[in-house]
Amino acid sequence: MTKFLTLKNAIAEIVKNGDTVALEGFTHLIPFAAGHEIIRQKLRDLTLIRMTPDLIYDQLVGAGCAKKLFFSWGGNPGVGSLHRVRDAIEHSYPCALEITEHSHAAMANAYEAGAAGLPLAVFRGYIGSELPLANKDISSITCPFTGEKLAAIPSIKPDVSIIHAQKADREGNVLIEGIIGVQKEVVLSAKRSIVTVEEIVDNLEVTPNACVLPAWAIDVVAVAPQGAKPSYALGYYDRDNSYYKEWDAISRNRETFNEWLQSHVLTQGDI
Structure with missing residues (x-):
């Protein structure tokens, strides 16, 4: 039966040190809020899986949460490299990072x-x-x-899958609208799953180009308004392009990154 927890309690209950964790979302609905909560809880030795690791994985790696990255393409979309990932691979800062690359x-x-x-x-x-x-x-x-x-x-079978979606009903069924990506598959492939959502509603109104994940496939639903920012959530908010541009300068330098991490994540803020 699906549980409804706060995001803090969801991460504390579902994600453990050493887990293999997949945070998926393609172009939009990227679970930034959940990733930041993993950082705040100082989880370590994670194997992070993602088809297109971008800023949230740069932040997780830079915060010392990851020991391995399993990925296809990686970068800051439209801007450039992931500097914290690169620093971990090239200089083992803040810790060594093993990589496995696929298409x-x-x-x-x-x-x-x-x-x-x-x-x-x-x-x-x-x-x-x-x-x-x-x-x-x-x-x-x-x-x-x-x-x-x-x-x-x-096959990929993560210990934990984490995705963001627009809505869940009170039974724990989840509605994803817009570009679907592999959110359905990653939830069904994982041992445990967390879905963060913009809101809880009484009834899901299924629209064209939408996917409904049934409650039986989901362990925890956590309400996290704007939980995908700076990516976008169709029907709720747009992509914050300035965030991606600003991230390049923030992430290039260890000191500026650590200052950002302290002021915008560890104190539960945002960029």
Whole structure:
């Protein structure tokens, strides 16, 4: 049965040191508030999974929460590099960071395989790529029916999945509107899940291009108004483009980042 908790209590109950954690959201509905709460609770040794790690993962890595990053593309969208991630990889600051890189298609298939309870994902991909030389988890199999050589990677099954959505009803069913990404698959693939939402409503009004996650798939719902800012939540608020531009200067320097972290996250504020 889905629990309704505060965000602070949700993170404290569901996320543990050493967990594999996937915070997903594609372009919008990125769970920034949940990521900041992980930082505030000083969780450590996390393996962070995300198809497109951006600012929230830069912040988590810079705060010392992560020991490994499992990802496809990573960067500050439209601006440049993730400087805190780069510092961790190149100089082990604030701690060493191991990385495992995949393609977008590989991770999408791996999430779907995890959601289906399968041990691996099989797909057409990595043909002519040198990434298998750097990633031991990329293999291949031969189709027993056609003889075709196909890529194969382990399915993704996080300990914890965290996503943000627009609404939940009072039974714990969740409505996601707009670009869906892999939110459905990451919730279904994980052992435990948290969904932060803008609001709780009596009834979900399903619209075109929407997805309903059933209450039985979700462990905890936490109300977090503006929980995706500076990304956007369709129907609630727009993307804060200035945040992404300002982040480049903040994150380039360890001192300015640590000052930002203290004043905007550890004291429960925002940029």
